[in-house]
Amino acid sequence: MDEKDTNRLEAFSDGVFAVAITLLVLDIKFSPFEPGGGLMDDWTLWQVIRHQGPTLFAFVTSFVTIGVMWLNHHRVFKHIKRTDTTLLFLNILLLMIIVFIPVPTALLAEYITAPRYHTAAILYGITFFVMATCFNLIWRYASHNGRLLGRKVDVHEVNKISRQYAFGPLVYVISIALALFNTPLTMVFNFLLAVFFALPEFPRPRRKQSDPFVESDTIAE
Template identity: 75%
Template structure:
């Protein structure tokens, strides 16, 4: 196959990521007016903003998680140069999960302040586990024996990426276990995971720059 075959797949994926990350903001709503139609004063407005704190935190957590997933998706397709039907199906499955994330995020925003109600947090954590698992399937399917990778890739880099991604599903399993007992703590854990994966991404990019890969992959 032509090494540019993944361009349409990447463009379509970028569009879905953009839609999903935009939908997250729709649950953030402020009411600037009182019941009698008069505008709220500064004190009441600050109270309104503070009441939106749980919604804002759920938004930030999901925003960073989707953003980091997009960065990782972009990175692996610097190595994946070809596709087949299986890869397309796995990628569509991943995008379905990504675009679903605003749904459990909206539900969680309403329940995050209730530690004894766990269903929303469990659904949120399960969604992230499904996302991480599907992402791993994409990478491992494409990288197995260099099946869909470019020519002359550095297998040390490929193995390093595989080792890093292996921890994702395991960590989100821990998130589900936490969600069974404490909703706010499970969201904090998901937020910390997003930060952890962000720093892992930066670290891996720095290591990749120190390890030359095929020239067309670096320049893409």
């Protein structure tokens, strides 16, 4: 398949990411009315907003994580120039997890202040573990021996992405383990993971001008 098909895949994926990231905000609800129907005074309204803190924290964490996943999706598809049925299926699997994220986010927001209960945090961690696994499958499948990469790619950039993604599923297993003991810490840990995956590695020295690219079939796994 040609590059046009890859662009269609990216456009469809962008739409799903946009829907998922929008759905997150639906769980943030502020009612400015007293039980009797009148407007709350400033102090009462601030208390209502304060009680929404866990929901806002869950929203920010999941929003940043989905945003970073979109950033990385764009990053890998700068190198992936062809598609096949397997890649399309793996991408659909990833998008299914992305659009599911608002569900465990809403559930965790309800339980984040209940330290005795851990199921919501475990489900949250499992969701991100599966997401990271899907991302790895997409990249490993596409980059293996340059299978679906462009005819000329920067081998250092490809290997850099492979190294960074290799830790994804493992660190989310740690997140699931943390969820067994401390739900708020799980949220903080997931937020820090999102920040980590948003950061590029330190740049390597530039290759010689005479050999800036490597043919895709020479890429080392």
